Amino acid sequence: MDAQFKSVDWPFLQSIYGWAVLQYQAWARGTIVVPDLGLRTFVLYADHVLEFWVDNQHHFGGDYYAYRRAPVVLHLEPGKHRIDIRLVRDVRMMGGVGQPNIQVKLKLDAVDSALGLHWDRKNVLLPNLVNGKPASLYASILLRNDGYEDVEVIEVEADVPYISSMLSMVHIALAPQQSRPVALNLSCNSSCDEQVTLTVFYRTKVQPGQVLQQKSTQMLHQRSIYEPHKITFLHPSGIVSYAVLRPPSAQASRQCTHDDNLPVLLQLHGAGLEAEADLVAHALDPLPDLCAWVLFPTGVTPWSGDDWHNWGFADVEAAVDAIPDWIKANGWKGPAVDTERWLVSGHSNGGQGTWYALTHRPDKVLAAAPVSGYTSIQNYVPYNLWQSADPQRHAIVQSSLNSYRHESLMANARDIPILQQHGSNDDNVPAYHSRLLWQLIQQTHGNSSYHELPGKGHWFDGVMTTDALREFYQSELNGTKLDKSPMGQFTLVVANPGDMGSSRGIKVLSLELPGHIGSVDVSWNRTSGAWSLETSNVLILEMPSVMAEIGNITIDRQRVVIDLKSNSGKPVWRVLKNSTGMWEVRVLQLTPEMVGRSYVQMIHNPFEFEGIAYRRGRQLGAMDAILRSHGPFLVRSSAETTKHIALQISRNLCQYFAADTVLTNMSSAAETTSNIITVAMGAIMPAGLLEHFPIRVWESKEEQMPTCLEVRDDMGTRRCYRLGNGLAAIFLRPLPDEGLELVVWGEDESSVAVAARLVPMLTGVGQPDFIVMDKRMLWKGVDGVLAMGFFDHWWNVSRNSVFS
Incomplete structure (x- = not known):
């Protein structure tokens, strides 16, 4: 289907509002006709669709990028079924050149629900073969439950000479759909064949005593050890991802003798x-001997996850960390x-x-070459045609994206060699983006x-190997190592410490006010050896021991004394701003008696809390x-009526993330190291682990x-939002070991569905x-929000939050 609006004067509108005007919404309605053959099961692929309704049943999420990884399973009676x-339309995905049409593709396939399990043979992830063996030790298959009852996957076996097993130590359950x-x-x-036959063994609740099986033969393609080949590894969330690796050539191995450990x-x-x-x-390929x-990482998906x-980016770092495993597994000589040293391009x-890598991992990046890249999401297609709203509410939304606004973080790139390349006639990413960032880099020296x-x-053709890029790659990879010690003068800018690595060994661990950018200006006096740090919106700093060894340190014009003996030889130390605004060196530890103290007690003793x-x-x-989960997400629902919303989130x-x-439900939720998403409804909200959490459902005994x-x-100050008119909320809560729970709550089923869209x-x-x-909020957008904002260092609602 190709939606067109030829009567609109798009060139005129674009001359005023730019690409933002090419982003719009529309509606289409159709009919699904099921022949008179009884209840049938279908899977609906909805390419480039974000949401749709079938017989007024809402399905949010769709398949906007046409991944076809998780279609919607429909059980339909004979007759006509309305689909809305x-x-x-999104410019980044659908383009800003030519007619701004919307092209969607709907595909409805009949499936056999009696089988229960469906194996998507097109979504099998295998490594390449190198020297007759798999280049890495991980693989992945994608399964779907088309039936009406749970399916339990017992095992996955490979034919000889291959050996395979599921990484999970327990059987894997798939809920219906x-x-x-x-x-x-x-x-x-x-020596392995290029073909491997995998067999999935499973059973259903309908036939719990019968073990069923499905087979599929897949290809593993042979590659030379020196040519680009696919390696697999584990993403932090526990899924299998892949990257393409090209080890140093034999010629490079001989000529790169200046350094035994080559960068990435x-x-x-x-x-x-x-x-x-x-x-x-x-x-x-034109540069074989670097x-x-x-x-070449994937970022998990063709749209690099996010x-x-x-x-x-977690996938990028996991791919880098997989190279030593490849070296060991393949007997690399x-x-x-x-x-820890990257040239990023x-x-x-x-x-x-x-x-992003340059501004968020400056201690790892030895050089960078961004080619035809845009500055930030916010600057690529501006948000100036969003629904009108109170500027304070828009500011909260924009602050949530601060970590991805590279224009504000360019000071972190100082002293790192950068080559920018852009075509002057680029009609996809205008050259303005590279020109702007070049100017900002100059302004930060x-x-x-x-x-x-x-x-x-x-x-x-050859955009990544132009003469300028060839010279840059070769000179930077053959050059001397950059001095990453903190000597000299520099600035560290941080939007979100959770995304940010260190710069010259200095790392911001926490901000005073989340949603606002923090910074540290560092200077070193060569004559006296004194360190001077000026901070803005910084609560906790981590610093390398080389600074403590000199011992002459001032932070915000306050002298800080470091007792090296108390540091027990650790390579870093921490300094924290207390409730009076003074900097102190502390060791953060949590004792059992500290758990459950009130937020007032935390304000007076903020730095002894290492727990939740x-x-x-x-x-x-x-x-x-919430995406930083260590292990599969646990999605749990508190009511039978919200299970379909939990399924939609899953x-x-x-x-979108191949996650x-x-x-599960609330009663069967076991201990987990994963992040949790809780779907809750009604006057009773499941309790979190933090006793005095600032958001709760308050049920009065008085009429x-x-x-x-x-x-x-x-x-x-307590603000009470009465139930009625579809009250809903979505918010984070803490779990042990830096884990998170995302609560999706509503007063009834329809309001839970509204919260789940976020x-x-x-x-x-x-x-x-x-x-x-x-x-x-459904019609007013951001301006329909009752309250929104951030949680601070102590899980209090921060003072820059907005309430109505």
């Missing part, structure tokens, strides 16, 4: 591309790898990802050269921090005081830590 589709990736160990003790050259692909595609994996381990940010969205190619567009009452590490950031996580989820959702701010799924949306809403 919400059409949404659920899709799940299943991670496997795959190895071979002898990261090449980040553009939007919609697979890393194994020839366009990506062979982009550097002194580096060349790595634009090389949270989920996608050439140069070793230095996983990428094209288009990968160019934007290069800016950075080190960047800018090459604008006359007459060139967004992509052309102290927000840190993977918990930091906006709502998309489907969206699988569709794995475990669906004059109705039940309400209570939000307590950092000063102890579970992180697409980039550029900008959800803060908590949002309270009612049905008015």
Whole structure:
């Protein structure tokens, strides 16, 4: 289907509002006719559709990028069934050149629900063969339950000479209509065939005593050890991902003798591309002898999970960390790898990802070459045609995206060699983006050269190996190591400590006010050896021991004394701002008697809390921090009527992030190291682990005081939002070991569905830590939100939050 609006004067509107006007919404309605053959089961693929209704049953999430990973399973009676589709046009995905049409594709396939389990043979992830054996030890298959009852996967076996087993130590359950990736160990003790037959053993609740099986034969393609080949590894969430690796050539092994541990050259692909595609994996073939381990990550998906940010960047780091395992598994005799030194480059969205790596991991990046990359999501297609709202509410949304606004973080790139390249005739990412960032780098006294190619567009053959890039790769990879010690003068800018690494060994661990940018200006006096740090919006700092050894340190004009003996030889130390605004050196420890103290006690003793009452590490950031799960997401529902909403959340996580989820109810939820998503409804909200959490359902015993959702701010003021008009909320809560729970709550089923639409799924949306809403948000957008904002270091509602 191709939706067109030819009567609209698009060129005129675009001349005023730019690309923002090419983003619009529309509706389409159709009919599904099921022949008179009894109840039938279908799967609906909805390419480029965000949401739709079948017989008024809402399905949110769809398949906007046409991944076809987790289609919707429908059980339909004979007759006509109405389908209503919400059409949404996005410039980044659908383009800003030509007619702004919306092209969607709907495909309805009949399936056999009696089988229960469906094996998606097109979504099998296997490594390449190198020297007759798998290049790595992980594989993955994608399964879906088309039946009416739970399916239990018992085992996955491979035919000889291959050996395989599920990574999970327990059987894997699939709820009806659920899709799940299943991670496997795959190895071979002898010379392996290019074909492997996998057999899935499973059983259903309908026939619990009968073990069923399905087989599939898959290809593992042979590659030379020196050519780009696919390796597999584990993403932090426990799923299997892949990257394309090109080890140093034999010639490079001989000529790169200046360094036994060669750096990693990261090449980040553009939007919609697979890393194994020839366009990506062979982009550097004209430079076969670079002194580096060349790595092409996927970011998990062709759209890199979330634009090389949270989920996608975790995949990049996991791919880098997989290289030593590859060296061991393949008996590599050439140069070793230095996983802490990267030359990062990428094209288009990968160019934007290069800016992200450069500004968020400055201690690891030895050089960077962003090619045709945009500055930030917010600047690529401006948000100026969003629904009108109170500027304070828009500010909260924008603050949620601060970590991805590279324009504000360019000071972190100082002293790192950068080569920018852009075509002057680029009609996809205008050259303005690279020109702007070059200017900002100069203003922060950075080190960047800018090459604008006359007459060139967004992509052309050899775009990643132009003469300028060839010289840059070779000179930087053959050069001396950059001095990453903190000597000199520099600035560290931090939007979200949860995303941010260190700069010159200095790391911001917590901000005073989340949602606002923090900074540290560092200077060192060569003559006296004195360190001077000026901070803004910083609560906790981590510093290298080299600074403590000198001993002459002032922070915000306050002398700080470090007792090296108390540091027990640790390479870093921490300094924290107490409730009076003075900096102190402390060791953070949690004792059992501290658990459960009130927020007032935490204000007076803020730095002794290392447990769930102290927000840190993977918990930091906006709502998309929930994506930093260590293990499959646990999605649990508190009522039978909300199970379909939990299923929808599970489907969206699988569709857009290739993530794995475990669906369960509240009573059977076991201990887990994973992040949890709780779908709750009604006057009883499941209790969290933190006793004095500032958001709760308050049920009054008095008729004059109705039940309400209570939000307590950092000063102890309680605001009570009465149930009625579809009251709903979505917010983060702490779990042990830096884990997170995302609560999706509503007063009834329809309001829970409204809150569930805000579970992180697409980039550029900008959800803060908590949002309270009612049905008015459906038509007023951000202006219909009742309360929204952030949680601070102590899990209090921060003072920059907004209430109505």
